[in-house]
Amino acid sequence: MAKLGNVEGDIVHLARVALAGRNQDVQLLLHRLAKAYRDTSPQLAAKVTELLREAPTRSSPLRRKSETALPVDVDTRFQLLRVEDNPILEHEPVFSDQIAVKLERLVGERRHIDALLQQSLHPTKSALFVGPPGVGKTMAARWIARSLERPLLILDLAAVMSSYLGRTGTNLRHVLEYAKSLDCVLLLDELDAVAKRRDDKSEIGELKRLVTVLIQEIDDWPSTGLLLAATNHSELLDPAIWRRFELVADFPLPDEQAIEAFTQHLLTHKSKDPTKWARIMSVAFKGHSFSDIERDILSARRAAAINGGVVDDHLTGLFRGQGLSKTDRINLAEILVETGTTSQRTAHDLTGVSRDTIRKRVSGTKTPKRRLVKNE
Ligand SMILES: Nc1ncnc2c1ncn2[C@@H]1O[C@H](COP(=O)(O)OP(=O)(O)OP(=O)(O)O)[C@@H](O)[C@H]1O
Ligand SMILES: [Mg+2]
Known part of the structure; x- marks a missing residue:
């Protein structure tokens, strides 16, 4: 590695590593930069050291679990989950009062978990977000994960459903098993995709099995995690699935x-x-x-x-x-x-x-x- 201490060169170096998404290398480089600049720019070095100490990725549950590989499709080996280790919102959301109350309750319960446990209560563990496209359902999941300082795992059910149905149940199980083992927020996006695929009669048996898998997984979901699901078409959902969610939030179009x-x-x-x-x-x-x-x-x-x-x-x-x-x-x-x-x-x-x-x-x-x- 080239010698550090030349501001221009160091910034370019840092940019190159950061833009390549090599998070661990960024941290390593920052440690070395803090050291290299300790004498010439002590304030800068102190600030970088402080940021490194606070860096959430160091203690992130995903990093602790990094030895467990992310679940992949059993045949294609494609990754099934999108992971946002530190969810970022490009701008602050605008929620109606009714939605804000529900989301704040979900977060608040996690913050007062001891009070709940003392009364033998568990926090709301699953919520269904319903509403037309583009009104903030995914954004709300991100907002919750950010507020709870947990990673957000997103499973796009429409993408998973496009594969062979028999495989979908297995994939779904893998994803939920993986997510259960972490302190995370899991979002099952486009949940109605499970209900939509009704065109092929030969698949009805498989679909029923899949709905059963989904129901079992929702029931088994531990209250330490938070399971969210989003849909544009709540009317397509099997009522048995719908009923499983402890909280339902209807996202309206903005007034x-x-x-x-x-x-x-x-x-x-x-x-x-x-x-x-x-x-x-x-x-x-x-x-x-x-x-x-x-x-x-x-x-x-x-x-x-x-x-x-x-x-x-x-x-x-x-x-x-x-x-x-x-x-x-x-x-x-x-x-x-x-x-x-x-x-x-x-x-x-x-x-x-x-x-x-x-x-x-x-x-x-x-x-x-x-x-x-x-x-x-
Ligand atoms: N309530 C909101 N407040 C502020 N911005 C919003 C809100 N809802 C949506 N947006 C903007 O629109 C973008 C898309 O929103 P989002 O992905 O949350 O929609 P969605 O409800 O999940 O839609 P879909 O059903 O298509 O998945 C967001 O990234 C954000 O920029
Ligand atoms: Mg969405």
């Missing part, structure tokens, strides 16, 4: 307030007036999921980055083709003009609402009255 909070957050430090845009977006994106909204805002930011200018210049382009109802389009046109975002003509171009209607709405009741007099 106006949630969209406002979310877009304000996404546009802060990016737009000239995030508050104004958040209000506009809350009307324009009604009925859309968080991930749809995020995707559209990201595309406006990309356009701004490539074509120059600020993101504000590209946000109005998002309103076309949102499939809004007539009332929503009128509300949107009114807000666009009232907030000085666009002229009445542009508001008309963007929303398709007639300029006459916009004028009436913006000037309140005065215009219609005056008109009435005039018409008489």
